[in-house]
Amino acid sequence: MAQLRTCVCGQSGQPYRKDLMSAHCQLTGVQPVFGNHVSHSHRRTRRRWSPNIQQRRYWVPSEGRFVKLTLSARAIKTIDKIGIERAVARIRARGERI
Template sequence: MSAHCMVTGRKPGFGKSVSHSHKRTNRRWNPNVSRKTYYLPSEGRRVTLTVSAKGIKTVDRDGIEAVVARIRASGVKV
């Protein structure tokens, strides 16, 4: 599963880990994403979305119908 939120668009951030000796190595900060299934009443089916913690809150606030419409408008198949 790629660490990319379908609702908010959050994706991994990249940077460096700095040790005590100041040696730098590459690292990556992944967003807190999980696969969550929602029921779409208008279509009578369930959809599975990869959403971050903030994306789940967005779905709760705006409603799944509005969020799916926004995702489809951006060109992603749901």
């Protein structure tokens, strides 16, 4: 879900709103995974693997409106397979608000 944050612009000092999108899938719940980058000399530094998150807009016939979803690439294929109605039901069962 997008989170609104009020920031101050560096040059003018005027506040502005910035939408922040968390990197998680609304259907599958996949989130970034953290681990170590291991160099040739076996030095370990922290890194993160981000999921392939996309924003898609789907028409939901039962509600008569479009819904904008934040989905992983795998979840997009799942929606193609099971349909948007069942996918929306799964998202709501997880407690997500659409």
